[in-house]
Amino acid sequence: MALIVQKYGGTSVGDIARIRNVAQKVAAARARGDQVVVVVSAMSGETNRLIGLAQEISDQPDPREYDQIVATGEQVTIGLLALALQAIGVPARSFLGHQVPIRTDSAHSKARIAGIDGDAIRAGLDRGEVAVVAGFQGVDPRGDITTLGRGGSDTTGVALAAALGADECQIYTDVDGVYTTDPRVEPRARRLEQITFEEMLELASLGSKVLQIRAVEFAGKYRVPLRVLSTFDEGPGTLITLDQEAEGVESPLISGIAFNRDEAQVTLLGVPDRPGIAARVLGPVGAANIEVDMIVQNVGADATTDFTFTVHKNDYARALEIVGQICRDLGARDVKGDDNIAKVSIVGVGMRSHAGIASQTFEALAAENINIRMISTSEIKISVVIEEKYVELAVRSLHRAFKLDEQPPAG
Amino acid sequence: MALIVQKYGGTSVGDIARIRNVAQKVAAARARGDQVVVVVSAMSGETNRLIGLAQEISDQPDPREYDQIVATGEQVTIGLLALALQAIGVPARSFLGHQVPIRTDSAHSKARIAGIDGDAIRAGLDRGEVAVVAGFQGVDPRGDITTLGRGGSDTTGVALAAALGADECQIYTDVDGVYTTDPRVEPRARRLEQITFEEMLELASLGSKVLQIRAVEFAGKYRVPLRVLSTFDEGPGTLITLDQEAEGVESPLISGIAFNRDEAQVTLLGVPDRPGIAARVLGPVGAANIEVDMIVQNVGADATTDFTFTVHKNDYARALEIVGQICRDLGARDVKGDDNIAKVSIVGVGMRSHAGIASQTFEALAAENINIRMISTSEIKISVVIEEKYVELAVRSLHRAFKLDEQPPAG
Numbered sequence: 001m002a003l004i005v006q007k008y009g010g011t012s013v014g015d016i017a018r019i020r021n022v023a024q025k026v027a028a029a030r031a032r033g034d035q036v037v038v039v040v041s042a043m044s045g046e047t048n049r050l051i052g053l054a055q056e057i058s059d060q061p062d063p064r065e066y067d068q069i070v071a072t073g074e075q076v077t078i079g080l081l082a083l084a085l086q087a088i089g090v091p092a093r094s095f096l097g098h099q100v101p102i103r104t105d106s107a108h109s110k111a112r113i114a115g116i117d118g119d120a121i122r123a124g125l126d127r128g129e130v131a132v133v134a135g136f137q138g139v140d141p142r143g144d145i146t147t148l149g150r151g152g153s154d155t156t157g158v159a160l161a162a163a164l165g166a167d168e169c170q171i172y173t174d175v176d177g178v179y180t181t182d183p184r185v186e187p188r189a190r191r192l193e194q195i196t197f198e199e200m201l202e203l204a205s206l207g208s209k210v211l212q213i214r215a216v217e218f219a220g221k222y223r224v225p226l227r228v229l230s231t232f233d234e235g236p237g238t239l240i241t242l243d244q245e246a247e248g249v250e251s252p253l254i255s256g257i258a259f260n261r262d263e264a265q266v267t268l269l270g271v272p273d274r275p276g277i278a279a280r281v282l283g284p285v286g287a288a289n290i291e292v293d294m295i296v297q298n299v300g301a302d303a304t305t306d307f308t309f310t311v312h313k314n315d316y317a318r319a320l321e322i323v324g325q326i327c328r329d330l331g332a333r334d335v336k337g338d339d340n341i342a343k344v345s346i347v348g349v350g351m352r353s354h355a356g357i358a359s360q361t362f363e364a365l366a367a368e369n370i371n372i373r374m375i376s377t378s379e380i381k382i383s384v385v386i387e388e389k390y391v392e393l394a395v396r397s398l399h400r401a402f403k404l405d406e407q408p409p410a411g
Numbered sequence: 412m413a414l415i416v417q418k419y420g421g422t423s424v425g426d427i428a429r430i431r432n433v434a435q436k437v438a439a440a441r442a443r444g445d446q447v448v449v450v451v452s453a454m455s456g457e458t459n460r461l462i463g464l465a466q467e468i469s470d471q472p473d474p475r476e477y478d479q480i481v482a483t484g485e486q487v488t489i490g491l492l493a494l495a496l497q498a499i500g501v502p503a504r505s506f507l508g509h510q511v512p513i514r515t516d517s518a519h520s521k522a523r524i525a526g527i528d529g530d531a532i533r534a535g536l537d538r539g540e541v542a543v544v545a546g547f548q549g550v551d552p553r554g555d556i557t558t559l560g561r562g563g564s565d566t567t568g569v570a571l572a573a574a575l576g577a578d579e580c581q582i583y584t585d586v587d588g589v590y591t592t593d594p595r596v597e598p599r600a601r602r603l604e605q606i607t608f609e610e611m612l613e614l615a616s617l618g619s620k621v622l623q624i625r626a627v628e629f630a631g632k633y634r635v636p637l638r639v640l641s642t643f644d645e646g647p648g649t650l651i652t653l654d655q656e657a658e659g660v661e662s663p664l665i666s667g668i669a670f671n672r673d674e675a676q677v678t679l680l681g682v683p684d685r686p687g688i689a690a691r692v693l694g695p696v697g698a699a700n701i702e703v704d705m706i707v708q709n710v711g712a713d714a715t716t717d718f719t720f721t722v723h724k725n726d727y728a729r730a731l732e733i734v735g736q737i738c739r740d741l742g743a744r745d746v747k748g749d750d751n752i753a754k755v756s757i758v759g760v761g762m763r764s765h766a767g768i769a770s771q772t773f774e775a776l777a778a779e780n781i782n783i784r785m786i787s788t789s790e791i792k793i794s795v796v797i798e799e800k801y802v803e804l805a806v807r808s809l810h811r812a813f814k815l816d817e818q819p820p821a822g
Contacts, residue, residue, distance in 0.1 A: 016464065016467045016468060019468070020468070050487065053427065053487065054490065054491065056427045057427060057430070057431070057491060057494045057495050057498055058494050058497070058498050061494050062493065062494060062497055064504075064505075065490040065491075065493045065494050065497070065505055066490070066494075068486060068489065068490035068493075068505050068507070069487050069490035069491060071486075072483035072486045072487050075479060075480070075482075075483045075486070076461065076464065076483050078479065079465070079476040079477070079479040079480035080464055080465065080468060080476075080480060082473070082476045082479075083465060083468045083469050083473060083476050083477075084468050086469070086473055086476075087468055087469050093475075094479050096479070096556075098509075099555075143510055144510075145507075
């Protein structure tokens with residue numbers, strides 16, 4: 001008998017018919033002999049409706065009252081799912097954050113889980129009940145309702161799995177797993193059977209929006225096996241695990257290719273090459289609450305340097321303005337920018353032990369005459385910035401170069 | 412400095428503009444130097460929407476899960492009202508049932524309040540905050556959310572006023588007070604300045620649907636001064652108090668005239684006059700969950716008796732059927748019924764010390780040629796059953812006969 005935590009998002013519980021479908025999936029797991037804890041989000045659209053009401057009153061609503069309001073979305077869903085389970089003969093009991101309790105700090109609307117007492121849920125499981133837990137919410141030391149922020153239901157699922165020592169935490173979404181890249185760009189993209197937490201973090205932060213990053217971090221930290229699978233189709237999904245080599249599975253060189261069209265590039269040309277340039281440039285940008293992603297600095301021909309970074313397209317105009325001022329202050333030559341760029345990243349833990357991945361990447365792009373404008377590497381990732389119009393071509397040529405459409409040999 | 416509990420119903424908080432209006436009224440009370448506790452219902456339509464969701468899954472939803480779901484309506488409103496108060500510079504804090512806490516028994520969806528701990532609310536008031544409390548909900552000894560049943564927010568308001576020792580509990584509705592009768596029937600109907608709890612109970616149970624009966628009982632029991640007034644108009648409303656004579660105010664003979672068109676009459680004719688007839692007739696009717704209102708038994712000419720009672724029109728067909736069977740069992744002569752009847756009641760504590768009210772009533776009706784079919788009296792009420800078509804005429808003639816349109820002399 002395994003203990004499984006299943007998490008269903010807003011689309012999976014978007015109406016009564018879908019809630020009934022989730023009840024059937026839970027009942028099937030139980031029929032296989034497993035104990036099941038289900039975490040659910042608010043019905044799709046509901047959280048936005050509640051936020052809309054609060055913001056009709058105030059642009060900056062008091063965070064405690066905001067949480068009091070938006071936490072009701074999940075409260076409705078847990079009651080409805082418990083009823084749907086009971087209606088098909090499965091004993092079930094719903095739990096609000098404070099009824100578990102899921103204890104958090106008091107950082108309303110972005111609270112962090114401080115601890116979970118699993119006794120009440122365990123008692124229910126021992127009585128043969130399914131526990132239906134409200135995602136996204138907790139209770140602070142004062143007894144106030146807190147929420148974990150957008151996508152927080154994934155975190156609730158993982159944290160509950162960790163606290164209960166569950167055998168697996170299953171995150172049900174509208175995709176059937178993690179793919180080698182976006183199938184809309186490369187039709188030969190392949191679902192991964194397994195991926196490591198580290199790879200998943202790199203892919204998630206790079207735009208494969210399957211799982212909330214915090215939930216993946218949490219799962220990695222507490223070694224909770226995590227599986228992404230589809231609410232609407234049958235299938236094994238993708239299992240997210242610890243380092244596969246450590247578990248005797250040979251890692252593929254590359255697990256996936258992510259891309260991101262949301263960035264823009266700002267370059268400060270001909271800056272007098274003195275220590276502290278990076279801080280002089282990025283200080284005012286950070287002070288304006290603009291997040292910087294890639295940063296590259298090149299030594300120029302004379303005693304000057306070129307400094308380039310990328311920001312979200314939404315922040316592009318403001319970043320250009322700020323850097324224009326810095327250009328005058330520093331006596332630099334010029335400021336240039338481009339918001340027709342894209343970032344493409346290849347990710348794989350296999351990189352650690354294999355040389356030559358970078359040159360293979362650059363060769364594959366060169367063969368297609370794609371000019372690389374920036375490069376940034378980490379231990380398990382290589383990112384390049386290219387012209388936006390080449391993004392599909394780049395993803396497809398890299399997908400083929402690294403043979404991602406081929407099933408890796410069984411470990 | 413007075414402590415006031417204000418309760419606003421679903422229509423009063425039906426949209427954001429109305430919630431802002433309530434915030435203004437609360438701010439005005441606070442500006443007069445009062446401490447204010449506000450109890451609110453769910454936004455109008457919201458409770459029905461939630462019940463609809465639950466019933467889409469199950470005709471007989473599990474009461475614990477049902478309460479978990481429907482309690483969210485008030486939770487949203489308290490958050491929004493707290494935000495609206497803060498937006499106009501009034502410090503405010505919302506309280507769910509379990510955050511007060513309002514302790515109840517475990518009778519889900521019709522729970523009774525067992526006790527209220529006022530400390531958290533008092534601490535907030537002492538900090539200068541307005542306390543915004545969710546009506547209709549509480550928490551049982553297991554920590555489960557309970558609801559008090561329809562209209563339970565009135566009860567929450569009164570119970571909080573009692574627990575906090577408030578100076579007044581103000582129930583805001585869409586009418587500006589309690590009237591001598593329905594102004595749609597008698598345009599000369601007059602708002603009462605005061606009415607006693609007893610009179611209010613008789614008027615409420617007779618169809619003046621201003622206040623929930625349980626709330627009035629509660630207010631009477633704990634001697635909480637209760638005031639009914641309008642959310643949308645200024646005005647003093649109607650104060651519901653203990654016996655006015657006890658407070659040195661001379662009571663008017665009659666306070667109001669209620670009427671009810673929802674009843675039907677069933678008569679069993681020529682029953683052999685033996686002890687136990689009433690029980691033989693009403694036992695099976697009660698067993699069928701049919702509530703009986705008026706009961707009259709007359710001795711007939713021979714050794715038989717006629718037995719008449721009234722039920723709700725919805726139960727009329729079933730009651731006739733049951734009594735038909737009883738008629739055969741008892742060897743009675745016949746069963747007759749009529750659902751074109753109405754009940755008119757005059758209510759007033761002054762009746763206790765004044766003779767002749769009954770005969771004045773009968774004379775007024777006789778003067779209009781209205782035939783009385785049943786009579787039933789209590790210490791502060793006289794009810795008559797008449798043909799339904801005469802109900803407006805009867806109400807107007809009685810209203811004039813007892814000079815209810817005239818302001819009573821100041822006490």
